[in-house]
Amino acid sequence: MAWTAFGTLILLNIVGSLSPGPDTFFLLRLATRSRTHAIAGVAGIITGLSVWVTLTVFGAAALLSTYPSILGIIQLVGGSYLTWMGYRMLRSALPELFDARSFRFNAEARPIPDAEEFLGTHAQVYRQGIATNLSNPKVVMYFAAILAPLMPANPSPLLAIGIVVAILVQTFVVFSTICVFVSTEKIRKAVLRTGPWFDLLAGVVFVLAGIALIYEGTIHLIN
Numbered sequence: 640m641a642w643t644a645f646g647t648l649i650l651l652n653i654v655g656s657l658s659p660g661p662d663t664f665f666l667l668r669l670a671t672r673s674r675t676h677a678i679a680g681v682a683g684i685i686t687g688l689s690v691w692v693t694l695t696v697f698g699a700a701a702l703l704s705t706y707p708s709i710l711g712i713i714q715l716v717g718g719s720y721l722t723w724m725g726y727r728m729l730r731s732a733l734p735e736l737f738d739a740r741s742f743r744f745n746a747e748a749r750p751i752p753d754a755e756e757f758l759g760t761h762a763q764v765y766r767q768g769i770a771t772n773l774s775n776p777k778v779v780m781y782f783a784a785i786l787a788p789l790m791p792a793n794p795s796p797l798l799a800i801g802i803v804v805a806i807l808v809q810t811f812v813v814f815s816t817i818c819v820f821v822s823t824e825k826i827r828k829a830v831l832r833t834g835p836w837f838d839l840l841a842g843v844v845f846v847l848a849g850i851a852l853i854y855e856g857t858i859h860l861i862n
Contacts, residue, residue: 645802645805648785648786648802648805648806649805649806649809651785652785652806652809652810653809653813655781655785656809656810656813656814657813659844660775660844660848661721661724661771661774661775661844661845661848662684662771662772662775662814663817664840664841664844664845665680665684665767665768665771665841666680666681666684666768666814666817666818667817667821667830667837667841668728668837668838668841669758669764669818670817670818670819670821670822670827671821671822671826671827671830671837672758672827673758673822674818674819674822675761676758676761676764677818677821677822678815678818679761679762679764679765679768680764680765680767680768680818681768681811681814681815681818682765682768682811683764683765683766683767683768683769683770683771683772684768684769684771684772684810684814685807685810685811685814686765686768686769686772687768687769687770687771687772687773688772688778688806688807688810689803689807690773691772691773691776691778691779691782692782692802692803692806692807693803694779695778695779695782695783695786696782696786696799696802696803697799707859707862708859708860710776710856710859711855711856711857711858711859711860712856712860713776713856714776714777714852714853714855714856714859715852715853715856715857715860716774717773717774717775717776717849717852717856718774718848718849718850718851718852718853718854718855718856719849719853720770720771720774720849721771721774721775721845721846721848721849721852722845722846722849722850722853723849724767724771724845724849725841725842725843725844725845725846725847725848725849726842726846727842728838728839728841728842728845729838729839729842729843729846731835731838731842732835732836732838732839732842733835733839774849774852775848775852776852777852782806786802
């Protein structure tokens, strides 16, 4: 693989990392409460991503294309998880948004909550990061799309491992940088000043992504 192709691969993955999606909203929600929780979430996402990238580099995309029922089952399970996560976020955000006594939305800034009470332990957040990333099998198809034109037909094991490590390191750096920036005191307070609106947006993103995966998984199984 030429250095230009390798650089193109990293650049495409940076763009993909910055695209809005469940992983991004999951980390932003953590970063506005706790930097250490956000980094634990990044570690979880990278752990899940390592599975998808490794499977892609070693041919899992071809397997899923040949047996779409496997992909359908994974999409149903993953979509159900994302929908459940989104429901929990919405259930947490809506009571705070709406003041039942005055029928007015509460626009006052909230204090920064106790991170562990609000988010759980670092180990729990790490596991949520793994589950959030693994719940989206379309990651395999995404990496297959950007890897196929750039990789040689029969890459050596060393090259394959190098690509996996490079993608994981680059993704970790990008996500960690975003989390460190968002978790600075000024940004945290600015985001929290919007009250539970961000939780509402994150919940909607998770629910929509989950429903889309359930729909696609059902189509794969029916066909």
